[in-house]
Amino acid sequence: MSNNPRKVWIAISKLLMYRTELHAIPLEKRLLLRFLNLSLIDMMQFEDLSKMLIDLEVDDIADLVQEKLEEGAEPQEILGALTRGMNEVGRLYEENEYFLPELVLAGETMKAAFKVLKPHLKTGDADESSVIITATVQGDNHDIGKNILITMLLSGGFEVIDLGTDCSADKIVQSVREHKARIVALSALLTTTMREISNVNKSLQEAGLRDSIKLIVGGAPLSENLARELGADAYGADAVEGVRKIKDLLEE
Numbered sequence: 001m002s003n004n005p006r007k008v009w010i011a012i013s014k015l016l017m018y019r020t021e022l023h024a025i026p027l028e029k030r031l032l033l034r035f036l037n038l039s040l041i042d043m044m045q046f047e048d049l050s051k052m053l054i055d056l057e058v059d060d061i062a063d064l065v066q067e068k069l070e071e072g073a074e075p076q077e078i079l080g081a082l083t084r085g086m087n088e089v090g091r092l093y094e095e096n097e098y099f100l101p102e103l104v105l106a107g108e109t110m111k112a113a114f115k116v117l118k119p120h121l122k123t124g125d126a127d128e129s130s131v132i133i134t135a136t137v138q139g140d141n142h143d144i145g146k147n148i149l150i151t152m153l154l155s156g157g158f159e160v161i162d163l164g165t166d167c168s169a170d171k172i173v174q175s176v177r178e179h180k181a182r183i184v185a186l187s188a189l190l191t192t193t194m195r196e197i198s199n200v201n202k203s204l205q206e207a208g209l210r211d212s213i214k215l216i217v218g219g220a221p222l223s224e225n226l227a228r229e230l231g232a233d234a235y236g237a238d239a240v241e242g243v244r245k246i247k248d249l250l251e252e
């Protein structure tokens with residue numbers, strides 16, 4: 001057994017994964033689901049990257065991303081493949097095939113891949129430098145998507161103040177005031193806490209700051225309609241759309 005705590009954690013997670021695979025779901029359903037999903041992924045580009053994420057190969061994924069970049073792959077395509085893998089991890093979790101240890105490892109695997117990809121993501125130069133405040137809403141600790149958005153904003157020439165995860169409306173209001181921000185970009189991944197967005201909207205109104213900022217939101221459970229319903233000015237389905245919409249909002 002290794003003395004490296006991270007390796008021990010990975011080994012335990014994989015053991016847990018096989019244990020739950022054996023008990024949780026009837027074998028034939030599991031095999032059919034896996035066949036259908038992996039077949040779909042097979043038809044897409046860079047399926048080896050998606051599969052490596054699904055298989056939680058945290059130690060090897062950085063090398064594969066590097067290899068793809070050296071072969072001339074577009075960083076956006078690599079990001080797309082990683083996101084498809086992540087979506088499949090989410091589905092496996094919903095189907096009780098994966099559990100919390102696998103979600104944690106998937107997060108670590110995505111972070112390892114993204115570390116290599118990060119310097120290659122470019123969105124063009126912003127002609128206007130404006131402060132953007134980013135945060136994940138209160139009660140929510142997911143930050144991988146938000147951090148991708150931040151990287152793309154920074155590489156686009158924007159100034160970003162990141163308030164991290166599980167962020168209260170008060171902290172956001174305080175930061176808008178302090179930095180004279182023009183954009184607040186909120187991430188929400190949980191249906192249970194996504195309504196925090198309307199709390200932030202309300203707190204900004206009460207502080208008399210709502211008219212001076214634009215509120216954009218993103219995250220898996222949201223949609224254009226839901227975003228509007230919660231009081232946002234815009235919704236971004238992914239980081240690329242997010243950056244484009246932020247540029248549009250700044251021009252309004």
Ligand code: B12
Nearest residue numbers: 090107141142143144145187190191218219236238239242
């Ligand atoms: C990794 C992960 C985790 C990791 C998070 C690690 C981290 N540092 O972020 C850990 C293990 C901590 C975790 C914990 C939990 N998770 Co979780 N997690 C995931 C998983 C598998 C992937 C999320 C992710 O990183 N995706 C990849 C990134 C790139 O995508 P993204 O976040 O959607 O971001 C993109 C866009 O949405 C958009 N975007 C995101 N934010 C913003 C913001 C703006 C302004 C804009 C414009 C765009 C934008 O751009 C991004 C890049 O293109 C998802 C499943 C899924 N497919 O989403 C579940 C998922 C979100 N988790 C889920 C759950 C239930 C939990 C837990 C409650 C589990 C538990 N029992 O404890 C806890 C919650 C803890 C908490 N309080 O937050 C559920 C939520 C279900 C629901 N309907 O609410 C999901 C959907 C899994 C599932 N299918 O059931 N999780």
